[in-house]
Amino acid sequence: MSETKRITLYGAIDSPFPHRVRLALEEAGATYDIIWISLIYDKPEWYEQKVNVGVGKVPYLVYGGPKLNPGDAPSPETVQVSESLVINEFLADIFPDAHLLPTDPALRAKARLFAQYVDAKFLPAFAGFVFGLGTPVEGLLAAIEGLQRMLPAEGFAVGEWSIADAAAMPLLMRLNQVLELKPSMIKRDAAAQVVEALASPRFARIHKYTADNVARPSMAKTWDRVRLVYSCGELHDAQRRSALVQAAIDAETTKRIERLMKTGKLNSDLTIPVPVQP
Ligand SMILES: N[C@@H](CCC(=O)N[C@@H](CS)C(=O)NCC(=O)O)C(=O)O
Structure with missing residues (x-):
C-alpha cells in the first residue's frame, strides 16, 4: 500500500x-x-x-x-x-x-514470540490477579519474570521500540495502576506482596523496561488513566481526584465481576474458572 x-x-x-x-x-x-x-x-x-x-x-x-x-x-x-x-x-x-517491527527476520520472530508470551502467559495471570479470581502472588510474579527473561540486557523487547512493547505495556500499566489504587476486588495483602516484590532487585529489569516505555511520548499521549481522571470532571485536588478514580475503577470492576459471574467469561476471549457459589 x-x-x-x-x-x-x-x-x-x-x-x-x-x-x-x-x-x-x-x-x-x-x-x-x-x-x-x-x-x-x-x-x-x-x-x-x-x-x-x-x-x-x-x-x-x-x-x-x-x-x-x-x-x-x-x-x-x-x-x-x-x-x-x-x-x-x-x-x-x-x-x-x-519500523514498528525490525527488518531483521530473527528480531521479527523475537518480537512475535514476545507478544505471544504476553497473550498466552502474562494476560491470564494478570487478569486472574486483577479481577481477584485467585491467581496466587507467585503465579503473577512468575509470569512477569518470564516476560523479564525475554528482554535483552537493555532497551526494548527487541532492542529498538517495536509492537512487541505495545503488546506488553498496556497490561503492565494497568497492573501498576491496580497495585497503586487497590480497588476493592484486590486482596490488599496480596497487592502489598506484589508491590514489595516488584520493587526488589529480582524485578530490576522489568522496572527499567517499564520506565523506558513510560518515558516515550506515545505512552504520555495514550495512557488512559489520565483520561479517566479528567472524565471525572476536571478536578484539581489530587486527593479528591484519586478517590474518584478509585470509585470509578471500583464501579467498573464490580460490573465486570458481576458479568463474569453470570456468563463465566471475562470477555469473549478469556474464560477464567469462576469459583462455585455456595
Ligand atoms: N484478543 C483481542 C481481545 C480484545 C478484547 O477482548 N476486548 C474486550 C475488551 S478488554 C472487548 O471488547 N470485549 C467486548 C465486551 O466486553 O463487550 C485483542 O487482542 O484485540
Whole structure:
C-alpha cells in the first residue's frame, strides 16, 4: 500500500487491547480518528450490528473510506482489521518507514514470540490477579519474570521500540495502576506482596523496561488513566481526584465481576474458572 488512507480506531478507555493499537499509531506518527465505545455501561448496539459485526470487541480498525461517526457502518471498500496484535502487524506493514517491527527476520520472530508470551502467559495471570479470581502472588510474579527473561540486557523487547512493547505495556500499566489504587476486588495483602516484590532487585529489569516505555511520548499521549481522571470532571485536588478514580475503577470492576459471574467469561476471549457459589 503506497499512500496512507483514513484510519479509524474503535476503542474503549479501560481496555488494554485498543491501547496497544494507539501506542503503535502514535509511534508511527499516524493521523487517526478514535470512536470510543463504552463496554461496561451502555454498550451501543450499533457497534456489534454495524461495525465489528457479530463480535463486538474492541479494538477494531477501519482503513480507508470516508470519515466515520458513531453509529455509522464502515463502507464495504474499507479494509477492516480486528485483534490488537494483528492490527499492529497491519500498521507495521502500512507504515514501513516507522519500523514498528525490525527488518531483521530473527528480531521479527523475537518480537512475535514476545507478544505471544504476553497473550498466552502474562494476560491470564494478570487478569486472574486483577479481577481477584485467585491467581496466587507467585503465579503473577512468575509470569512477569518470564516476560523479564525475554528482554535483552537493555532497551526494548527487541532492542529498538517495536509492537512487541505495545503488546506488553498496556497490561503492565494497568497492573501498576491496580497495585497503586487497590480497588476493592484486590486482596490488599496480596497487592502489598506484589508491590514489595516488584520493587526488589529480582524485578530490576522489568522496572527499567517499564520506565523506558513510560518515558516515550506515545505512552504520555495514550495512557488512559489520565483520561479517566479528567472524565471525572476536571478536578484539581489530587486527593479528591484519586478517590474518584478509585470509585470509578471500583464501579467498573464490580460490573465486570458481576458479568463474569453470570456468563463465566471475562470477555469473549478469556474464560477464567469462576469459583462455585455456595
Ligand atoms: N484478543 C483481542 C481481545 C480484545 C478484547 O477482548 N476486548 C474486550 C475488551 S478488554 C472487548 O471488547 N470485549 C467486548 C465486551 O466486553 O463487550 C485483542 O487482542 O484485540
